[in-house]
Amino acid sequence: xxxxxxxxxxxxxxxxxxxxxxxxxxxxxxxxxxxxxxxxxxxxxxxxxxxxxxxxxxxxxxxxxxxxxxxxxxxxxxxxxxxxxxxxxxxxxxxxxxxxxxxxxxxxxxxxx
Amino acid sequence: xxxxxxxxxxxxxxxxxxxxxxxxxxxxxxxxxxxxxxxxxxxxxxxxxxxxxxxxxxxxxxxxxxxxxxxxxxxxxxxxxxxxxxxxxxxxxxxxxxxxxxxxxxxxxxxxxxxxxx
Numbered sequence: 615x616x617x618x619x620x621x622x623x624x625x626x627x628x629x630x631x632x633x634x635x636x637x638x639x640x641x642x643x644x645x646x647x648x649x650x651x652x653x654x655x656x657x658x659x660x661x662x663x664x665x666x667x668x669x670x671x672x673x674x675x676x677x678x679x680x681x682x683x684x685x686x687x688x689x690x691x692x693x694x695x696x697x698x699x700x701x702x703x704x705x706x707x708x709x710x711x712x713x714x715x716x717x718x719x720x721x722x723x724x725x726x727x
Numbered sequence: 728x729x730x731x732x733x734x735x736x737x738x739x740x741x742x743x744x745x746x747x748x749x750x751x752x753x754x755x756x757x758x759x760x761x762x763x764x765x766x767x768x769x770x771x772x773x774x775x776x777x778x779x780x781x782x783x784x785x786x787x788x789x790x791x792x793x794x795x796x797x798x799x800x801x802x803x804x805x806x807x808x809x810x811x812x813x814x815x816x817x818x819x820x821x822x823x824x825x826x827x828x829x830x831x832x833x834x835x836x837x838x839x840x841x842x843x844x845x
Contacts, residue, residue: 647832656731656818656835657772670831702770706833713760713779714822716833718772 616641618707618719626725627695635690635722639707645669646688647716648680651702663688664710692724700726730754731819731836738841740809747794748804748839750819756780759823761802762833763793766816775817778802809843816840 619638627633639646645664649657659672663682677693686707692699702723706716732751740746752761763775778786778793786793794803806813817840820833 645831649833656820656837657833659832659834662831672832704770704772706772713777714831715762715774715777717774718764720769720771723770 618705618717620703620705620719620722622722623720624723624725626727628727629695629697631695631726632691632693633695633724635692635703635705635724636687637690637705637707637719638687639705640717643707643709643717644686645708645710645714646682646686647706647708648688648690649704649706650674651704651721653701657704660690695726697726700724729836730834731821733819733836733839735839736837738839739844740806740841741844742811743808745805745807746809746841748806748817748819748841750802750804750836752800752802752819752821754800754821754823756823759821761793761795762820762822763791763802763804764818764820764835765813766818766838768815772818776804806841811843811845814841814843 621636647662648660651657661671662669666682679691682688702721704721706718708714708716759780761778764772776788776791778795790807792805816838818838819836
């Protein structure tokens with residue numbers, strides 16, 4: 615049973631560029647959440663997708679956008695990258711309803727120069 | 728106010744001994760869930776244990792147990808018989824409004840770095 619997968623594992627970009635991160639949920643999961651984890655901090659919620667729609671959003675600017683596909687996989691897009699966007703980006707999947715335990719992928723480490 | 732507070736930035740424990748990692752939370756909801764995750768240096772967050780606010784018994788999962796004290800709003804993680812592989816960052820997290828489903832996100836604490844000594 616494959617867990618949550620994310621690609622790429624590492625990425626280096628320069629300020630002003632755009633980046634797309636990808637996530638495939640655990641088998642049987644229909645909900646995908648994205649988190650940003652800066653060095654030395656706990657993860658911060660970006661948004662959650664369910665049934666191909668953004669269901670909830672955290673306190674992140676519109677530069678952060680996402681998409682969920684019919685197969686439940688998801689993308690996180692960040693436009694106009696800033697140095698402060700350097701972080702570990704974690705994707706988590708869950709099953710809608712009940713406790714909705716979130717299972718995380720290995721993350722994508724983004725460095726903005 | 729912080730929703731999740733982990734006051735121990737770092738903890739050391741001898742191999743085979745038990746260790747308690749502290750977590751206090753702040754919510755006005757009656758229905759919420761508390762989660763503990765382990766994050767090794769590789770970065771992946773590994774789910775360990777869950778406690779629902781209405782669960783009458785403390786949760787246990789193998790060597791992990793959760794000491795849930797609702798009136799004190801604390802949800803401490805107890806790891807018994809520590810192993811070298813337990814060395815990692817541990818995060819406490821909360822999801823509010825579980826019964827209404829209105830809040831989807833996990834709110835995390837700042838974490839505790841646990842080091843198991845041989």
